[in-house]
Amino acid sequence: MSADMERALEAALFAAEEPMSAEALAGFLRDAPIEEVREGLRALAAHYEVRGIRLVERGGRWHFETAPDLAHFLRRTREQVRKLSRAATEVLAIVAYHEPVSRAEIESIRGVQTSSGTLDVLMEEGWVRIAGRRESPGRPTIYATTPAFLDHFGLASRRDLPGIAELRAAGLLDPVEDAYDDLMGAGEDTDQSADRGDPTDV
């Protein structure tokens, strides 16, 4: 078996658009003797045995394919980091503060309908999990946070989440604070409060 035969078979099989039989290959190679072609194919297959691609025979026809143990190199995941949407952040916060909660409870706390995609995003990210079903009419699915959630947000436990009193002290319940100010007749910030807009329509 000549090296030329092996090279010619290699090129022909590489360029072929579909698997080729030994007979078809012999036709390419100036009608080379079929036995030489078969021998060449075996030698070629042996050469590729240890490489990243392999020469395989399926139903009498030969083709190159990538080695199966390398399949994971042919796929690549490109990661794209994006800021979690406002809606998703709110849902995540509600799950964290109230877990376990059903979707209906989340909606009633948020005061807005929650798209199912929002919970999916949080579960895909590994921050929220399904925590079973509530033993109440309709047996709704209930959701809770995961250990990965605590890790990511730097919380030792859910007890680390600030309480309502702390939130208010931190000014995180601002719109309510303003209403309180108004009640107390805080004088000159009328214009400011006019600018703020309706705090309920968010």
Place this chain on the structure above:
Amino acid sequence: MSADMERALEAALFAAEEPMSAEALAGFLRDAPIEEVREGLRALAAHYEVRGIRLVERGGRWHFETAPDLAHFLRRTREQVRKLSRAATEVLAIVAYHEPVSRAEIESIRGVQTSSGTLDVLMEEGWVRIAGRRESPGRPTIYATTPAFLDHFGLASRRDLPGIAELRAAGLLDPVEDAYDDLMGAGEDTDQSADRGDPTDV
């Protein structure tokens, strides 16, 4: 360089539908160090040197192709490349050796008007692209070659264009006016000729 790296590169390049840069390949190989990838590519290319297929670099991107000496086995069934007209081959050569180049410059070299169809054919083939406009009076469109041009003609880079170094050394890529000034040894107006920019008025 590990055998694993070589195998993984081999598989990825085999499976790829387009030429791949070392950077893109590194992305598939779990962000392997780029130097290891380059080293692997060189080793792989060396391995295939004597075989029926070859690993080649074109414009910084790598692909496998059949060895050129085996063309006669493969031509039979493969579609022949479209034959370019003489005008088109000349225009292509002028774009490649002079890029970026305006249509007026092409015409001044050929001494004949270039039909817009000629450039269209080359752009359709994917070998020539519009490379912006020249910042000179009339802001003419300028043309350059593409990575597909390098691929098709088996050029690692434009430096591989046949004879380009000799042509440049002989001044044959300079406009006639510059060459004339050089020949006349016009010492004092070198600056002028450098400023001239638009070599179309020959």
Place this chain on the structure above:
Amino acid sequence: MSDSASLFGEDAQDRTRGDEALYLELDGWEGPLDLLLDLARRQKVDLRSISILALVDQYLTYIDEAEALKLELAADYLVMAAWLAYLKSALLLPKEEQEDPSPEELALKLQLRLQRLGAMREAAARLMGRDRIGRDVYLRGNPEGLEIARRTRWRCDQFALIEAYGRVKARTAPAVHMVRERPVMTLDSALDRVSAMLGVTLDWMRLEEFLPPHAEPRLRKSALASSFVAALELARLGRAEIAQDEVFGPLRLRRVAG
């Protein structure tokens, strides 16, 4: 063709055909410069050392014979012929009668142009002769393809989380709406004030004259609104008449006597 010297064209692409064939190839030329290049190559010397005078003669002879054969020549071939005839006569003139640019300069530039075209013709031939994909080398017939999946990683931090909860709580807390006390003139007091003032005079008065003087702006606005409604009410009761001479003009008011 193998070496760089051939780039200058002495042996490149020499069309080996007889002179008779030459005349039948008129369509084959890519313009007069192309014809000149081919004629120059027939001199079998480096393009740098061709004789321009001989080349001009060859070209003019070619054009003459083509015309004798009644071949149709495109205008640019004739323009080139005229220019070359001029160049030839200028080259033969005594030096002192020459103008600028000199015929030598023109001849040299023509030679430079021919060299450049020759170089590109040669380059094109060598380019086309390379191992080309689809003709000499082939790509993989049926590649499996590589797959790039996109995955989004979400970014969020503790502060954003807690702030979001605060936002939800603030939004859904029972809303308390407070109306701040503000200086107003009620409709009743406006009615009293306007009817009292109307009693003082029978003349037309502008509505603004019924407003309390020196009132602060917000009170003045309220008083204007209330007084206007009061005026309408008095008019309805037949106790006053209202006039306005033009759109947005001053509203005037007077008591209906009786």
